[in-house]
Amino acid sequence: MLSRERFQFPDAFSDIFEPHRYKVYYGGRGGAKSWSVARALLILASTKKLRVLCARELQVSIGDSVHRLLCDQIAEMKLTPYFYITKSSIVCTVTGSVFIFKGLRHNSTEIKSLEGIDLCWAEEAQAISADSWDILIPTIRKNGSEIWITFNPLNPDDATWQRFVLSPPDDALVRKVNWDDNPWFPEELDKERLYCLRVDPDAYSYIWEGNPRIFSDAQIFRNKFTVETFETPENIRFYHGADWGFANDPTALVRCFIQDDRLYIDREAYGVGVELDETPQLFDSIETARKWPIKADSSRPETISYMARHGFRVTGAKKWQGSVEDGLAVLKSFEKIVIHPRCRHTADEFRLYSYKVDKNNGDILPIIVDANNHCIDALRYSLDGYIRQGRGTLNINPNILRRGGF
Numbered sequence: 173m174l175s176r177e178r179f180q181f182p183d184a185f186s187d188i189f190e191p192h193r194y195k196v197y198y199g200g201r202g203g204a205k206s207w208s209v210a211r212a213l214l215i216l217a218s219t220k221k222l223r224v225l226c227a228r229e230l231q232v233s234i235g236d237s238v239h240r241l242l243c244d245q246i247a248e249m250k251l252t253p254y255f256y257i258t259k260s261s262i263v264c265t266v267t268g269s270v271f272i273f274k275g276l277r278h279n280s281t282e283i284k285s286l287e288g289i290d291l292c293w294a295e296e297a298q299a300i301s302a303d304s305w306d307i308l309i310p311t312i313r314k315n316g317s318e319i320w321i322t323f324n325p326l327n328p329d330d331a332t333w334q335r336f337v338l339s340p341p342d343d344a345l346v347r348k349v350n351w352d353d354n355p356w357f358p359e360e361l362d363k364e365r366l367y368c369l370r371v372d373p374d375a376y377s378y379i380w381e382g383n384p385r386i387f388s389d390a391q392i393f394r395n396k397f398t399v400e401t402f403e404t405p406e407n408i409r410f411y412h413g414a415d416w417g418f419a420n421d422p423t424a425l426v427r428c429f430i431q432d433d434r435l436y437i438d439r440e441a442y443g444v445g446v447e448l449d450e451t452p453q454l455f456d457s458i459e460t461a462r463k464w465p466i467k468a469d470s471s472r473p474e475t476i477s478y479m480a481r482h483g484f485r486v487t488g489a490k491k492w493q494g495s496v497e498d499g500l501a502v503l504k505s506f507e508k509i510v511i512h513p514r515c516r517h518t519a520d521e522f523r524l525y526s527y528k529v530d531k532n533n534g535d536i537l538p539i540i541v542d543a544n545n546h547c548i549d550a551l552r553y554s555l556d557g558y559i560r561q562g563r564g565t566l567n568i569n570p571n572i573l574r575r576g577g578f
Contacts, residue, residue: 199382202351217269231275295325411555489556499552
């Protein structure tokens, strides 16, 4: 029997051999998702007789399938003596396992007639339609059968994203796997990744970080921010802001500074389900958090009091009717907002924060969606005193802005 321990997998796939009806691996480029699933399926097919369906939405020829990837893995794993490979199928000569390759859209009758499928691998599943899923899922009905899904998210309305990430079914193992989960991520791809991060953060978010692609005039900070590496100057005036979490909302602390009419965000502390007594430890992950004033959400005075008693200089930020809009106007008045790549949650929020859109006609409404805003709220609070009622501008001496000092 072939031992699984002979072969290496990224830690993100440590539970790939556990039994689940659905195993969903999604994320950006370079995460080794397809590589790992191909390797796992070959190991299983080498240990017992299985009937494996490799499906995708469109398959005009076998070249459109994962046939080539499986063949490459057979060679790399030194399993060539144990597999018989034809142009349209792969068979394990030891166990009798067989790999079948089908497109879904134009083969619905064939898919419905398939019997005895043990494992189904749906590759590039972002393109699989709701109709195709409705045909495929009931077909994989053998006792103990599983459906494995790999994809790079594209649009937030895609059927696969909605069905398996936003509202996953029972007994679904769902894992987001990105480039930084791949211990063998090549240097050549890392150069491509960093270039994309520098020149197009929107594209970077879905290509490399595995988030759905969003290009819309509804994005509040569209074309106003960039994600890039920078050095924090010495003797700079820091601003710290905090947003308190409760239930499933995250607690966030951000640190920023102003230089040459640009707002730089260089540190964040972020956690979901952080208990009150754990919050000081979270804040201490930013080394300046106890030295500088922190402006925080004033709606939680008991939390402010607790943090003050534990050595943080925390006070509540002022709020008024329209303070959110006034704060956003000030943030957008900077020439550019520059986010350090280590502030990943902040960067995601800047990409996703948006106005509501009328679903009937696509009109962008003057209503801000109350989501993807915890780091952004913390950022607004950090500039308390500079954000004025009435959509004002920063009340800072322009010479300070140019110098970046205080």
